Amino acid sequence: MIRIVVLGGIGSGKSFFAKQFKIPLFCADEVVQNLYRKNKTLFAKLKKSFPKDLDNFPIKKLQLINIINKNSNNLKKITKIVQPIVRKEMQLFLRENQRKKAKAVVLDIPLFLENKLDYKSDILVFIDSDQKKLLPRLKRRKNFNQKNFKLLKSLQMPLGLKKDKADFVVKNNFNSAKMKKEAKVLLNQIII
Secondary structure: OEEEEEEOOOOOOHHHHHHOOOOOEEEHHHHHHHHHHHOHHHHHHHHHHOOOOOOOOOOOHHHHHHHHHHOOOHHHHHHHHHHHHHHHHHHHHHHHHHHOOOOEEEEEOOOOOOOOOOOOOOEEEEEEEOHHHHHHHHHOOOOOOHHHHHHHHHHOOOHHHHHHHOOEEEEEOOOHHHHHHHHHHHHHHHHO
């Protein structure tokens, strides 16, 4: 089974591009959101670490943002709790698709390389976004926070390094029709 990994910076269009392949997709951000809504064990662990900052289940993203804003070291604490559960979900996803004999899957996981989740056989696709358009687009997002953006960006390896490691580079000028076409062409190149 081929593992196609979509890489890029925050807001680069990784998730949009990953969905355009129309094959089994593991999107870590969506998994995390689902865990916040449904996983009471995760809530209990976070509540134990931040008893005064979390209300009731389900976990509210805004409360986590406030916890991080209080102290940037809290991001590492949250990550240590959430990440093992996400990795377990990823392993389940991969085993299930292996069992179903899927030809390929897409992995959309922030900090994929940084967390050393890559195999030599992975096909790495870097989304090279137009940096002039990126920040204004991010600022339009609900709950955008410049301080958190810089903190998250500091956890990433330099984008140039990710781009150098990539097998394919896709230029994103935020034209959705172009990106859909690029994904289709790229999938044909990879699968054949």
